[in-house]
Amino acid sequence: MKLKLVGHEYKYAVEQIMLSLFPDEKPHYFSDPIVDSAEPIAESRLSIGDAFAQSITIIHCGDKVFRGVARVSTEKLNGKIVTDRLLQRIIKQSFYRAAADFIDAPPVWGSLTGIRPAHIAAPALEAGGTKSAIKTLTRDYYVSADRAQMCARAAKSSLEMKRSLSQSDIAVYVGIPFCPTRCSYCSFVSNSVEKSFQMIDPFVELLLNEVEMAGNLVRELGLRVISIYIGGGTPTTLPPEKLKALLLQIKTSFDLSALREYTIEAGRPDTITEKKLEIMRKLGVDRICVNPQSMSDDVLRAIGRIHTADDARQAVSLVRQSGAVLNMDVIAGLPCDTPKGFKITLDTVLGFEPENITIHTLSLKKGSRIMLEDTPIPSGADVGAMLEYASLRLGESCFSPYYLYRQKFTSGGFENTGWCLPGYEGVYNICMMEELCTVMALGGGGVTKIISHDNRINRIFNAKYPREYIMHAEKLEEKFERVRGLYRNT
Numbered sequence: 001m002k003l004k005l006v007g008h009e010y011k012y013a014v015e016q017i018m019l020s021l022f023p024d025e026k027p028h029y030f031s032d033p034i035v036d037s038a039e040p041i042a043e044s045r046l047s048i049g050d051a052f053a054q055s056i057t058i059i060h061c062g063d064k065v066f067r068g069v070a071r072v073s074t075e076k077l078n079g080k081i082v083t084d085r086l087l088q089r090i091i092k093q094s095f096y097r098a099a100a101d102f103i104d105a106p107p108v109w110g111s112l113t114g115i116r117p118a119h120i121a122a123p124a125l126e127a128g129g130t131k132s133a134i135k136t137l138t139r140d141y142y143v144s145a146d147r148a149q150m151c152a153r154a155a156k157s158s159l160e161m162k163r164s165l166s167q168s169d170i171a172v173y174v175g176i177p178f179c180p181t182r183c184s185y186c187s188f189v190s191n192s193v194e195k196s197f198q199m200i201d202p203f204v205e206l207l208l209n210e211v212e213m214a215g216n217l218v219r220e221l222g223l224r225v226i227s228i229y230i231g232g233g234t235p236t237t238l239p240p241e242k243l244k245a246l247l248l249q250i251k252t253s254f255d256l257s258a259l260r261e262y263t264i265e266a267g268r269p270d271t272i273t274e275k276k277l278e279i280m281r282k283l284g285v286d287r288i289c290v291n292p293q294s295m296s297d298d299v300l301r302a303i304g305r306i307h308t309a310d311d312a313r314q315a316v317s318l319v320r321q322s323g324a325v326l327n328m329d330v331i332a333g334l335p336c337d338t339p340k341g342f343k344i345t346l347d348t349v350l351g352f353e354p355e356n357i358t359i360h361t362l363s364l365k366k367g368s369r370i371m372l373e374d375t376p377i378p379s380g381a382d383v384g385a386m387l388e389y390a391s392l393r394l395g396e397s398c399f400s401p402y403y404l405y406r407q408k409f410t411s412g413g414f415e416n417t418g419w420c421l422p423g424y425e426g427v428y429n430i431c432m433m434e435e436l437c438t439v440m441a442l443g444g445g446g447v448t449k450i451i452s453h454d455n456r457i458n459r460i461f462n463a464k465y466p467r468e469y470i471m472h473a474e475k476l477e478e479k480f481e482r483v484r485g486l487y488r489n490t
Contacts, residue, residue, distance in 0.1 A: 068097025110142025215253025333362030380412030
C-alpha cells in the first residue's frame with residue numbers, strides 16, 4: 001500500500017494500523033500528487049489547532065475514496081509522552097474509520113495495535129471497573145466485545161499481581177537456546193542439538209558462572225527472587241547431568257525462600273525422561289511445560305517435530321507422576337491443521353487436566369521455514385474458528401484468561417492467551433508480559449529488563465547465539481556492572 005504522511009512523521013503508528021488491517025500489504029511511501037491507481041493509497045493527515053488536534057485518513061482505491069476522521073482536545077496534549085500517545089491514537093482511529101468500509105470484516109482488535117492490550121485496559125479497570133475497561137476498548141479502539149472482555153480479565157490478573165509485589169521483587173529467566181530440531185514456524189534463538197551438540201558443554205559451563213555472578217549481585221542489591229523460569233529453546237534438551245548442574249547452581253546461588261513458582265519449559269515431549277523429572281523434583285521445580293502444539297501426527301510432521309502425539313501422552317503421564325503443576329501450549333493455525341483437527345487437539349489436552357493452557361496463534365516470522373518455503377496454512381477465518389472454540393471450551397472447563405499478548409504477522413491478526421484454573425496463574429508470565437517487575441535474564445538470548453521506581457525500563461541484551469555467548473564471556477561482567485549502576489541510580 002502506498003502511504004503519504006502530511007503534517008506528521010508518525011510512520012510507525014501508520015504502519016502498525018495498516019498492517020493490522022491489511023496484513024498482505026507492505027508500506028511504500030510517496031510524496032507525489034495522488035493519481036488513480038489499482039493499488040490502495042492512504043493519505044494520513046494531522047493538524048493541531050487551538051481547540052483540537054485532528055487526524056484525517058483518506059484511502060484511494062481506483063475511483064473509490066474512503067475517509068476517516070478522529071480528534072482529541074488540544075488541552076489534553078501535556079508533555080511529549082502523553083502528546084505522542086494521544087496523537088498516535090487518533091491517527092490509528094482515523095485510519096481504522098477510513099478502512100472500515102473498505103475491508104471485508106473489521107479485525108477483532110479494531111484499531112488497537114501493540115503487544116500488550118491489557119496495558120490499555122488496566123487504567124480504565126482500576127478507575128471504573130470491568131464495565132469501564134470494556135467500554136474503553138470497544139468505544140475508543142473498536143475492539144470486539146469478546147476480546148474486550150478477555151482483555152479486561154487479563155488486566156484484572158495484572159493489577160492483582162502488581163498489588164502483591166514489592167520494589168525488591170524480581171524474576172529470573174534462564175535461556176537455553178538448544179532444541180532437538182527446529183520447528184518450521186520458529187524464528188527463536190535456538191540451535192538444533194544435531195548441529196550444535198559440541199557447544200552444550202562450554203555453554204553450560206559459562207552459564208553456571210553467570211548464574212553465580214547473578215546470585216552475588218542479587219544478594220548485594222537486596223533483591224528478592226519470586227519466580228524462576230527456564231526457557232529457550234528447550235531446556236530439557238540438556239543431558240541429565242548438565243540439567244542437574246544448572247539447577248544445583250541456581251539453588252546454591254539464590255535465596256529461594258520467597259519463590260512463588262519455579263518453571264521449566266520441557267516443550268518437546270521427546271526430551272522428557274523420568275531421570276530428568278526426578279532431578280527437577282528434587283531441586284525445587286514445581287511447574288513443567290509440555291508443549292506438543294498439536295495432537296495430530298500429520299501436523300507434527302508438517303512442522304518438523306520428531307515426536308508423536310503418543311509421545312506427548314507419555315510425557316504428560318510422567319509429569320503427572322512427578323507431582324508438578326502442568327502447563328501446556330497449543331498453536332492455532334499450523335500447517336495441515338483444520339478447525340476440526342484443532343478441536344481434537346484441545347479436547348485431548350483438556351483431558352490431561354493441566355492447570356494452565358496457552359493458546360498461541362501462528363505468527364508468520366521472517367526466517368521461518370513456513371515463510372521461506374511458502375507453506376500453505378489455514379485461512380484467517382479458520383484460525384478465528386479455532387480460537388472461538390478454544391474460548392468457549394476453556395470457559396466451560398473453568399479456565400480464565402489471565403495474560404495475553406499480540407505479535408506482528410499473526411494469522412488473522414489474532415492473539416496469544418494464557419488460560420488457567422483458579423489460583424494457577426503463572427507469575428512469570430504476568431510479570432514479564434505486563435512489565436511489573438525486573439527480570440534478570442541469563443543465558444543465550446536473555447533480555448534483562450530493569451524496571452525503575454518511576455516505571456522506566458532499561459534493557460540489557462545477552463548474546464543471542466550459543467557460539468556468540470561463549471566467545472564473549474567478558475561481556476557478562478559488563479552486564480552486571482551496568483545492572484548495579486542502574487539500581488544505584490533509581
